[in-house]
Amino acid sequence: MVRHTSTQRPHSKNAKITCQQITALILDYLTRELNAETALAFKAHLRKCPDCIAFLSTYQKTVQAAHSLRYESIPLEMRKRVRQFLQEKIKGSPPNR
Amino acid sequence: MGQRGSTEVLHSTAKGQTSYDEERVLIQRVKAGDYEAFEAIFRQHVSRVYRQAFKLIGNEAETEEVVQEVFLAVHQKVKTFRGESAFSTWLYRLTTNVALSRLRKRKRSKEVLLDDYLPRFHEDGHHEVRPVFNWGNELDVRLEKQELHRLIREALEELPPVDKAVIVSSDLEGISNREIGESLALSIPAVKARLHRARLFLRGKLAVSLGYSPS
Numbered sequence: 001m002v003r004h005t006s007t008q009r010p011h012s013k014n015a016k017i018t019c020q021q022i023t024a025l026i027l028d029y030l031t032r033e034l035n036a037e038t039a040l041a042f043k044a045h046l047r048k049c050p051d052c053i054a055f056l057s058t059y060q061k062t063v064q065a066a067h068s069l070r071y072e073s074i075p076l077e078m079r080k081r082v083r084q085f086l087q088e089k090i091k092g093s094p095p096n097r
Numbered sequence: 098m099g100q101r102g103s104t105e106v107l108h109s110t111a112k113g114q115t116s117y118d119e120e121r122v123l124i125q126r127v128k129a130g131d132y133e134a135f136e137a138i139f140r141q142h143v144s145r146v147y148r149q150a151f152k153l154i155g156n157e158a159e160t161e162e163v164v165q166e167v168f169l170a171v172h173q174k175v176k177t178f179r180g181e182s183a184f185s186t187w188l189y190r191l192t193t194n195v196a197l198s199r200l201r202k203r204k205r206s207k208e209v210l211l212d213d214y215l216p217r218f219h220e221d222g223h224h225e226v227r228p229v230f231n232w233g234n235e236l237d238v239r240l241e242k243q244e245l246h247r248l249i250r251e252a253l254e255e256l257p258p259v260d261k262a263v264i265v266s267s268d269l270e271g272i273s274n275r276e277i278g279e280s281l282a283l284s285i286p287a288v289k290a291r292l293h294r295a296r297l298f299l300r301g302k303l304a305v306s307l308g309y310s311p312s
Contacts, residue, residue, distance in 0.1 A: 018222025027293045051224045054231035055216070061233035062300040066253075066268045069246055074147035078161050083139065085165050090172055091132060 017041050022052045026059055120184055127175050139168055142185070146192050152265045153196040155254055166195050189272065190280040193262055197281075200258035209255040211294065214301025214311045226312040235307055252302040256295055263288055264295035 017025075017038075022045055028034050029042055046052055074082075120141070126134030143164065150163040170191055178187050217225040236245060253261055262281060266272040267288075272280075278288045301311030 018218075019224050020218040020222040023216055023218075023297075024293075027289055027296075051227055051229040054229040055224070057231045057233045058229075058304065059296060059300055061236060062296055062303055063268055065236060065245055065303070066249055066264065066296075066299060068242075069152075069249060069269055071148045071151055073144050074164070075157070078147075078157070078164075079143060082143065082161060082164050082168065083136070086135075086139065086168055086172070087132075089169060090135070 017045055019045075019049060019052050019055075022046070022049070023055060026056060029056075030060070030063075117183075121180065124175060124178065124180075124184060127172070135172055138171065142188055143168070145185075146188065149189065149192050149270065150196050152269050153193070153200065153262060155250065159199065163192070163196050163199060167192050170195065186276065189270075189276075193266065193280045197258055197262050200261065211256075211298050214298050214305065215294070216297060216301070217312045224312055226310040229312070230304075230309050232304060232307050232309050236303065239307060248303060248306050249299060252299050255302075256298060259283075260291045260295045260298075263291040264299070267292050268296070 022042060025034060025038065025042055029039065032039075034042060046056070123134045123137050127138060146167050147160060147164050150167070151157070151160045154160045154163055167188070171188065174191070178184065219225055240248070253265065256264065259281060263277055263283075266277045266280070267274065274285050274288045274292070277283070278285050281288070283291070304311045
């Protein structure tokens with residue numbers, strides 16, 4: 001089972017949230033989808049928790065690293081083969097060159 | 098996150114791409130059985146379909162089969178495309194689902210326990226392993242870019258198919274959570290939950306590769 005991340009609960013002005021809750025809220029924090037009260041509690045926790053600052057930083061670095069993956073275009077020969085396959089399947093004849 | 102959304106292709110006429118109106122005409126011609134129009138659609142979209150499929154499938158041979166299957170499906174199903182979304186969105190969904198169907202049929206070579214790479218906490222909610230190291234900068238220093246990319250690709254391969262489709266669509270393709278949810282028949286909270294878990298897993302794998310605890 002997947003646990004939903006958006007476990008935003010109303011927090012009173014002085015409410016404390018745990019490192020575990022911070023971790024669950026990271027995605028919504030980064031996309032600025034936390035409600036104002038939870039965002040305040042989140043930031044207040046970060047101000048005094050180096051563990052969560054480190055965790056957040058490595059989470060962001062992971063997202064950046066995934067985002068940096070680069071992929072090649074379709075190889076020319078493969079493109080020709082697929083085109084030929086489609087023409088034969090659909091029209092029953094190889095494509096005109 | 099930057100949104101490299103699926104609709105952007107339609108609005109650029111630079112580099113010889115077709116405009117939205119031209120594409121709509123092409124699609125009408127394909128619906129009417131015009132094979133030249135189908136080939137124009139193929140030329141326009143094959144690179145994007147290939148890249149999207151490759152990100153999910155991970156090897157050229159199977160990706161080629163997926164690309165074939167996708168364009169055959171385009172030819173067979175284009176009559177069901179009613180233009181309510183952009184054609185590129187429709188094609189993105191089609192490609193995701195063809196690739197996902199193939200991933201689901203795969204025998205997973207080894208069962209990786211995702212939980213082994215997810216953060217763990219004490220009952221009081223503190224991180225189980227403290228201090229948490231900020232190894233972010235070490236990634237660039239200790240790993241060559243190629244090595245980093247290899248690690249990420251391997252970690253992606255270990256994810257369950259739907260989780261993989263979600264993180265690839267979101268973090269590699271820049272597709273919005275709403276569009277991902279519509280493609281995979283998931284609610285937005287479910288998309289976010291899977292995305293978060295997949296990111297935590299990748300993070301855990303990177304941490305371990307640098308000699309740190311995933312927690």
